[in-house]
Every structure is written in structure tokens, then in C-alpha cells.
Amino acid sequence: MKIKKRHILVVATLGILVGWLSLGGTAAIMHKTSSTEFCLSCHSMQIPYEEYQGSIHFTNAKGIRAECSDCHIPTDPVDYVITKIRATKDIYHEFVTGKIDDEDKYEAHRMEMAEAVWAQLRANDSATCRSCHSFDAMDSYEQSEDAAKMHEYGIANNQTCIDCHKGVAHFAPEPELDSEAYNRVVAQTESTAADASTVYSVAKIDLDELGSINPAVEMTVKSTQDNARNIEISGYQMKGAEQVLYMGRGQRNIIAMLSDAGQQALTVGEFEADEYGNEWRTATLAAVIEAPVLGSPEPLWSYAEELDNVYCATCHAKIPANHFTVNAWGPVAKGMGDRTDISALDLEILTKFFQNHAKDVAGH
Structure with a gap:
């Protein structure tokens, strides 16, 4: 049977039209659901939005604003689709479970949500951050001395952006260490030999x-x-x-x-x-x-490493004690400690751990 060219043309045109509507419509929907306005249509996003409004990514001297999608949706096609599929759980919890529909629930799940985002950024080498920022484009002379040193350290140790910038647009989870950890250290003083x-x-x-x-x-x-x-x-x-x-x-x-x-x-x-x-x-x-004492400093150092994991590594990658000198660690630890609710005793123990393992002490 001979097929007329006209029929072929009609079928091809319909195929192109359907394909255009399907792909174009899908692309339009994907784009629309990536907008900050769409994100804010969910009540549970009001808390992170208010935090974002107070960040440098919302208001800055350059007048450049990073929208929600700029930080949370990778541009790589595969990662883009995976991220959009993963985001359907947010809609489910918004309209079905109400998992984070008030401030108390949000705070209860803040660590869980933060760790999920941090893991995604580590897995893709902070791809969304690097769409605007790169080590190669940084002018270290325009940075503070501390920032330049930390970026140099990050490059040398293959760190990714999120390792140090966990609280860049939203509040980091409030670090807290149960007092029982310190009580266990004190309990070990009972086994210190009398002689x-x-x-x-x-x-x-x-x-x-x-x-x-x-x-x-x-x-x-x-x-x-x-x-x-x-x-x-x-x-x-x-x-x-x-x-x-x-x-x-x-x-x-x-x-x-x-x-x-x-x-x-x-x-x-x-x-x-x-x-x-x-x-x-x-x-x-x-x-x-007559005070309780330990026969070895190791229990204190183990406790200090717990403090490091909770109060330091919650916001940035762990910095080895031998990265700074004894004298440098004092102000560094105090300056970072002031940003947390770590107790004076815990901060002193943590500082002593860093100073006793500093690069001009280690190995001596």
C-alpha cells in the first residue's frame, strides 16, 4: 500500500508537536517548580526562608542573589532529575505527614535534614556552590588572612565547599554534648593509683x-x-x-x-x-x-575529640591539631568557641587538647 507523502508529513508534524508539548511542558514544569516562589508555597519552608533572608546569599554588596535552586538543584542533567525526584518527599511530608509543620518539629529534624543536604553536596563535590565559586577564581589577597589560609588548607586536603560552609545560608544544627560524657571521664579518676x-x-x-x-x-x-x-x-x-x-x-x-x-x-x-x-x-x-585526678591524659583527650566532633565538625571539616601552633590555637579556639554554647570548662579542655598536640609540640 502506498503511503501518501501528505500523511507522512501529518504524522511527523503530530509527533513533533506531541514531543514538543511533552518535553517542553516537562521542562516548563521543572523550571516552575524550581523557583523560590514555588518553594515558599509550602508552609514548612518559611523557617529556612527567614534564615536565608539574613544570609549574604540574599543581600550583599554585589547585589547578586542566589535563589533556592542555585544552591539545592545541580545543573547536571542526571543530578537535576534525581534531585527533583527526591524532592517529591517534601511535598508528601508537607501535605500528608506534617513532619516539620511547626517550629518545634523543624528544630527536632534540623540535624537530620542538614546531614542529608551535606551528604548530597559532598557526593557531588559541592557542584551548586562551584557553579558560582571556584578556587581558581579566588583572589587570596582580597580575603582575610584566616580565609586565605583555610582555602589553601582545603585545596591541599581535597576538601569540598560544604566541609567548611555548613551554615552559609541556614542556621547549622545547635551542637550539644551530653554531660554524661564528661561524667565518664571524672569517674575514671577513681581508678587512679594512689601511688x-x-x-x-x-x-x-x-x-x-x-x-x-x-x-x-x-x-x-x-x-x-x-x-x-x-x-x-x-x-x-x-x-x-x-x-x-x-x-x-x-x-x-x-x-x-x-x-x-x-x-x-x-x-x-x-x-x-x-x-x-x-x-x-x-x-x-x-x-x-585533694581534687580528683587522672593517671593518664588519654581519657581527657578522647573527651576533647568528642567535643571537636560536636562543636567544631558540626560547622566545618575537622582541623588536625597539628595544623596550628600552640600560640595560634589559643585565639582560634576561643574565637570559634564564642560562636557556640560550649561551656567554659569544655572549651578549656578542647583548647588544651589542641595546644598539647599542636605542630610545635607533637613529637617532642
Whole structure:
């Protein structure tokens, strides 16, 4: 049977039309459902939207705004489709389960949701971030010294954007570590041998009129009597700041704070100038303590690593302790700690962990 060219043309035209309507319609729907307006049509998106409005991606000096899709939907065709399919669960929870339909529910699931997004960004090497940002395009001279150092570190260690920028547009989950973890450390002091020759403080120790010893400080035991230990701590004093006892010469890891009486009780050496002109001398303090102590610092270091995982790694990739020097870790830890609700004791323990494993201490 001979098919007329006219019929072939009609069929081809209909095929093209149907294909255009199907593909074009699908593309239009995909585009429409990727808009910020569509995202905000869900009540549960109001909380992240308000957080986003306070971020630099919403308002900045350059006048460039990153919309929801710019951060959450990759442009790679396969990843794009997978992301859109995955997003159908949001519609399900919005209209069926009401999983995050109020602030309390949202906060209860914030960590779960954040980790899902972080995992996706790690898997695609922060593709959506890199659609606007790249290491190659960065002018390190226009960045702060700390930012330039961290980007250099990120490049050297094959890190991706989300490793350090977890709270860039939305609040990061509130970090929290159960107090039971610290209580387990304290419980281990009960097994410290009565005749231990070296012990370590688990908290600040009050020396009455002499001053105080910080957590995680090594103490040499000279003798014991009942529950009391006669101990010595050795460190360095800097001329002009004699109330402070430091871990090492030129190393500002504070191991004790001394009163006037404490300074008078010291056994000291002669002041010697360092390469910067600061004068240092050895100093040893003898005292009597009854506080619980550890026979090894390892339980404290294990606890500090838990603190690192919760309070540091929640917002950025873990930074090895040997990345900074003893003196650098002090202000770095304090500055980061101020951004969290970490307790003063926990921050001191964490700082001591970093300083005792810093790059100018490790291996010594």
C-alpha cells in the first residue's frame, strides 16, 4: 500500500508537536517548580526562608542573589532529575505527614535534614556552590588572612565547599554534648593509683591562697597522705606577666594562674630573652591538692575529640591539631568557641587538647 507523502508529513508534524508539548511542558514544569516562589508555597519552608533572608546569599554588596535552586538543584542533567525526584518527599511530608509543620518539629529534624543536604553536596563535590565559586577564581589577597589560609588548607586536603560552609545560608544544627560524657571521664579518676607518680587535672583546681591549676595539666606527685597529694607543676613565667604559668618557653598554653602568694612560693630560674625580646624563666610550684585526678591524659583527650566532633565538625571539616601552633590555637579556639554554647570548662579542655598536640609540640 502506498503511503501518501501528505500523511507522512501529518504524522511527523503530530509527533513533533506531541514531543514538543511533552518535553517542553516537562521542562516548563521543572523550571516552575524550581523557583523560590514555588518553594515558599509550602508552609514548612518559611523557617529556612527567614534564615536565608539574613544570609549574604540574599543581600550583599554585589547585589547578586542566589535563589533556592542555585544552591539545592545541580545543573547536571542526571543530578537535576534525581534531585527533583527526591524532592517529591517534601511535598508528601508537607501535605500528608506534617513532619516539620511547626517550629518545634523543624528544630527536632534540623540535624537530620542538614546531614542529608551535606551528604548530597559532598557526593557531588559541592557542584551548586562551584557553579558560582571556584578556587581558581579566588583572589587570596582580597580575603582575610584566616580565609586565605583555610582555602589553601582545603585545596591541599581535597576538601569540598560544604566541609567548611555548613551554615552559609541556614542556621547549622545547635551542637550539644551530653554531660554524661564528661561524667565518664571524672569517674575514671577513681581508678587512679594512689601511688601514681604523675597525674592530670580533670577540672580547674583551686589552690586556695596560691592560685589555681587549669584542666589537663600534668602534675608530678612528690608524696601522698590520706586523700591529699603533694604535687609540683613546672612551667615558664614571662617577665611582666608573672601571675601566669605557661606550659613552655614562648608557648602561651596557660597551666596555672598565681596569686601574689603563689608567685612568692615559686622556685624559679634566671630570666633569659627569646628571639622576640621577651624574657622567660623556669618556674616550679609545690602545692597540696585533694581534687580528683587522672593517671593518664588519654581519657581527657578522647573527651576533647568528642567535643571537636560536636562543636567544631558540626560547622566545618575537622582541623588536625597539628595544623596550628600552640600560640595560634589559643585565639582560634576561643574565637570559634564564642560562636557556640560550649561551656567554659569544655572549651578549656578542647583548647588544651589542641595546644598539647599542636605542630610545635607533637613529637617532642
